[in-house]
Amino acid sequence: MISGTQFTIVYDVMSFSFATMMATTIFLWMRVPSVHEKYKSALIISGLVTFIASYHYLRMINSWTEAYEWTGEGELSKTGSPFNDAYRYMDWLLTVPLLLIEIILVMKLPAEESKSKATTLGIASAAMIAIGYPGELFMSEDNLGGRWVYWIGAMLPFLYIVQTLLVGLNDATQSEADPAIRKLIKGVQWWTVIAWCTYPIVYVFPMMGITGDAAIVGIQLGYSISDIISKCGVGLLIYQITIAKSLALKNGNEETPLL
Numbered sequence: 001m002i003s004g005t006q007f008t009i010v011y012d013v014m015s016f017s018f019a020t021m022m023a024t025t026i027f028l029w030m031r032v033p034s035v036h037e038k039y040k041s042a043l044i045i046s047g048l049v050t051f052i053a054s055y056h057y058l059r060m061i062n063s064w065t066e067a068y069e070w071t072g073e074g075e076l077s078k079t080g081s082p083f084n085d086a087y088r089y090m091d092w093l094l095t096v097p098l099l100l101i102e103i104i105l106v107m108k109l110p111a112e113e114s115k116s117k118a119t120t121l122g123i124a125s126a127a128m129i130a131i132g133y134p135g136e137l138f139m140s141e142d143n144l145g146g147r148w149v150y151w152i153g154a155m156l157p158f159l160y161i162v163q164t165l166l167v168g169l170n171d172a173t174q175s176e177a178d179p180a181i182r183k184l185i186k187g188v189q190w191w192t193v194i195a196w197c198t199y200p201i202v203y204v205f206p207m208m209g210i211t212g213d214a215a216i217v218g219i220q221l222g223y224s225i226s227d228i229i230s231k232c233g234v235g236l237l238i239y240q241i242t243i244a245k246s247l248a249l250k251n252g253n254e255e256t257p258l259l
Contacts, residue, residue, distance in 0.1 A: 018057040036246035042105035046235040056091035097122035128157040188237040195230035
């Protein structure tokens, strides 16, 4: 049984995540009129990612509070209504493909290649989430082998996504004439990869000797922090790119260096 302190910490971090996601959504959508028409879709999708995440964090908060109740002695007890962690995976199934698409939309790619990359990355990310979810059901020490199987399975599309972001799209990144924009695009690619590398680490917490209630708490805290870094962080970087490219277009040509 988790302690009152553990319950409160998870509740507070989820609440902070909800507030951060919603604040990012409002900021991004309010800044849409400030960017060129060509890049509005990317900024709208960035806000949509954090909006969807806000909704699911609200549902997770509700589920968390419904799973436990305080007794007259100031202790926690289970209500019989299990915490529904599937909300997190439903969120990822929607937001992870969109997050990759928003990166594609700000890159200098031909329309057909842009569509192709968005499709393949979207399918790969959806497969990664779908494969990884069943492994979350293996939490006890006697069946962690199954969790490893799903972890390895989910890492295959994950590695494909990493390879595409850092290698497959490198020519498009290098084609940016403006060094400032090129640096921003490289930054969002590396930020995405580094932020996403935290998820597989959190996934293996139970295999690192963190078990029982400590594993449940650790996973919720870890995933929440990773979500803030990846969704809000990438969204704000996308905003910087759209502003920089909009300014270049305003100056007469996107190829015109800003610095």
